[in-house]
């Protein structure tokens with residue numbers, strides 16, 4: 848996973864930013880980010896939005912990344928009873944039909 852780092856103040860961003868939200872500098876560079884974090888919250892979707900009707904039910908979650916930043920990902924192959932708030936997770940990518948790519952979160 849890639850984020851950006853501000854060369855002016857050192858702030859690290861995920862998702863990547865063209866301008867620093869701390870000092871407004873545009874002097875940023877790409878940096879590798881840990882693909883690990885902790886679950887902040889989650890929910891299971893039973894009525895999918897347009898384009899996702901064929902994959903319900905699925906569970907999505909917000910993950911607080913190590914080093915800062917959050918992302919919305921899919922809990923891949925997990926049952927709700929196995930999920931805890933604050934649980935450590937790994938994050939990868941998963942391709943869906945139709946050239947869609949999601950963040951796949953694994954317990």
Ligand SMILES: [Zn+2]
Pocket residue numbers: 853854855856857858867868869870871872
């Ligand atoms: Zn900055």
